[in-house]
Amino acid sequence: MSEPIPSSTTSSETSSSVILRPRQSQWPAISMEDALKIVVETAQPIISKSVPANLVRPGMVLYEPVIAKNPIPPARTSIKDGYAVIASDGIGDREVITVTTAGSITTLKVTPGTCARVSTGAMIPAGADAVVQVEDTELIKHNNIEEQVIRILKPPKENQDIREIGSDVSIGQILLEKRCILGSAEIGIIAASGQRFIEIYRKPKVCVMSTGNELIDWTAEETPEGKIRDTNRPQLLALLNVHGFKTIDGGIVGDTREQLIQSIKVAFKFSNVIVMSGGVSMGEKDLVKSVLKDDFGFTIHFGRVFMKPGLPSTFATGTYENNDLRYIFAVPGNPVSAWVACQLFAIPALRKLGGYQNCFQTEIKVRLAEQIRLDLRPEYRRAWLSTTDNSDKESTISDNENIPLAFCTSHNQLSSFILSTRGANLLLKLPSKTESQQFLKSGDIVSALVIGQL
Numbered sequence: 227m228s229e230p231i232p233s234s235t236t237s238s239e240t241s242s243s244v245i246l247r248p249r250q251s252q253w254p255a256i257s258m259e260d261a262l263k264i265v266v267e268t269a270q271p272i273i274s275k276s277v278p279a280n281l282v283r284p285g286m287v288l289y290e291p292v293i294a295k296n297p298i299p300p301a302r303t304s305i306k307d308g309y310a311v312i313a314s315d316g317i318g319d320r321e322v323i324t325v326t327t328a329g330s331i332t333t334l335k336v337t338p339g340t341c342a343r344v345s346t347g348a349m350i351p352a353g354a355d356a357v358v359q360v361e362d363t364e365l366i367k368h369n370n371i372e373e374q375v376i377r378i379l380k381p382p383k384e385n386q387d388i389r390e391i392g393s394d395v396s397i398g399q400i401l402l403e404k405r406c407i408l409g410s411a412e413i414g415i416i417a418a419s420g421q422r423f424i425e426i427y428r429k430p431k432v433c434v435m436s437t438g439n440e441l442i443d444w445t446a447e448e449t450p451e452g453k454i455r456d457t458n459r460p461q462l463l464a465l466l467n468v469h470g471f472k473t474i475d476g477g478i479v480g481d482t483r484e485q486l487i488q489s490i491k492v493a494f495k496f497s498n499v500i501v502m503s504g505g506v507s508m509g510e511k512d513l514v515k516s517v518l519k520d521d522f523g524f525t526i527h528f529g530r531v532f533m534k535p536g537l538p539s540t541f542a543t544g545t546y547e548n549n550d551l552r553y554i555f556a557v558p559g560n561p562v563s564a565w566v567a568c569q570l571f572a573i574p575a576l577r578k579l580g581g582y583q584n585c586f587q588t589e590i591k592v593r594l595a596e597q598i599r600l601d602l603r604p605e606y607r608r609a610w611l612s613t614t615d616n617s618d619k620e621s622t623i624s625d626n627e628n629i630p631l632a633f634c635t636s637h638n639q640l641s642s643f644i645l646s647t648r649g650a651n652l653l654l655k656l657p658s659k660t661e662s663q664q665f666l667k668s669g670d671i672v673s674a675l676v677i678g679q680l
């Protein structure tokens with residue numbers, strides 16, 4: 227856990243009194259590596275809850291393994307539409323003594339020289355030990371309604387085309403491991419397991435609020451002079467929803483200590499995590515860190531991170547009213563910084579809280595489609611992956627050319643330029659510039675975080 231640089235400032239000095247504000251940030255700009263380590267080490271999964279099996283949904287994470295309550299299949303069933311026979315009878319004519327279709331039961335027994343007509347999925351009648359598919363038979367006698375005698379044309383082998391009880395899954399078998407993330411396949415497996423209740427990790431509820439006197443709601447018909455539309459709140463609510471988290475809209479909060487305190491208190495009534503944007507830098511109205519530290523007594527784990535965009539990103543935790551740990555991600559107000567910082571810090575923490583084993587975005591190697599001027603800070607540049615397929619010229623291209631190309635979404639990558647987020651499915655991880663390296667060339671290979679559908 228990193229502590230702020232010792233400072234002689236008091237709580238009143240970090241208030242709105244502009245003449246007293248510190249002229250240098252009190253918060254060391256820690257490395258991205260340290261910040262991410264702090265975030266995932268601090269975030270601890272919340273408790274579990276039991277949900278009826280028919281209410282499990284994609285994205286839920288298992289708190290306990292799912293165990294088979296019944297064997298699959300639960301009875302000996304036919305794999306084919308055909309005839310259940312006694313294998314040792316070999317080829318020849320058989321009297322059809324009964325019929326079983328999927329879901330029906332017969333008490334009749336197949337005896338030498340007889341057979342039962344069966345459908346795929348039907349129970350095999352007692353006595354039979356093989357199924358002969360209809361294609362390998364011939365109809366010999368019928369009464370215009372029912373088959374009476376059929377001929378087996380190919381010698382059957384014992385157990386042919388029969389699924390034995392429990393041959394797919396036995397009782398007590400672990401079907402899904404603890405921490406498994408449920409998708410459509412896993413939901414099907416849960417349905418087959420016979421379990422009626424499933425224990426899952428409780429997902430955190432996240433309140434999203436925007437701070438700033440300049441903000442008006444994005445639904446407003448007009449933008450009054452001096453105001454701007456609150457874009458961060460809808461953007462971050464949607465981002466969190468895409469990642470499967472339940473969100474609460476905390477609205478717009480004015481830049482006063484009282485309004486911040488009041489809004490955070492209300493948010494804590496409904497959520498254990500707050501993502502708030504704005505008010506974390508050096509301006510006289512940037513009160514968020516001070517409110518969290520001085521009014522809520524929260525620990526500020528970091529107040530700046532040496533990265534771009536998102537330098538003043540802040541992460542704080544503390545308890546409020548009960549002993550549950552509350553988490554606050556205070557991301558910068560610039561829309562791009564807010565979006566990137568939420569992806570980099572809040573999403574991994576929320577995934578950890580929700581029981582996910584792998585909290586971070588998938589990282590891939592990409593080839594730069596253009597030259598990039600490096601920044602003093604390590605940068606997360608918005609980009610999209612080319613889907614050009616090179617498979618037809620595989621033998622003529624080098625290994626590097628096989629690495630997919632990434633195009634920056636725009637040349638303008640300022641943190642205020644919201645269009646730089648448009649279409650981005652990657653965040654390129656660019657290193658800081660050095661004396662010897664000021665640029666990356668077109669064709670250079672860099673790592674990138676996957677943040678959208680490829």
Ligand SMILES: Nc1nc2c(c(=O)[nH]1)N[C@H]1C(S)=C(S)[C@@H](COP(=O)(O)OP(=O)(O)OC[C@H]3O[C@@H](n4cnc5c(N)ncnc54)[C@H](O)[C@@H]3O)O[C@H]1N2
Nearest residue numbers: 436438456457458504505506507508512537558559560563
């Ligand atoms: N003297 C310094 N000034 C600034 C520094 C610094 O280190 N020293 N850091 C800069 C960096 S980097 C960033 S990023 C911004 C972040 O500042 P804040 O988090 O305090 O954000 P605000 O000042 O409240 O707003 C910044 C910018 O974004 C607009 N904004 C805010 N909220 C929203 C919203 N919900 N929707 C749309 N736009 C929003 C706001 O109007 C400002 O234009 O600080 C730099 N300054």
Ligand code: MOO
Nearest residue numbers: 535536537563641
């Ligand atoms: O870090 Mo700020 O987000 O560069 O603009």
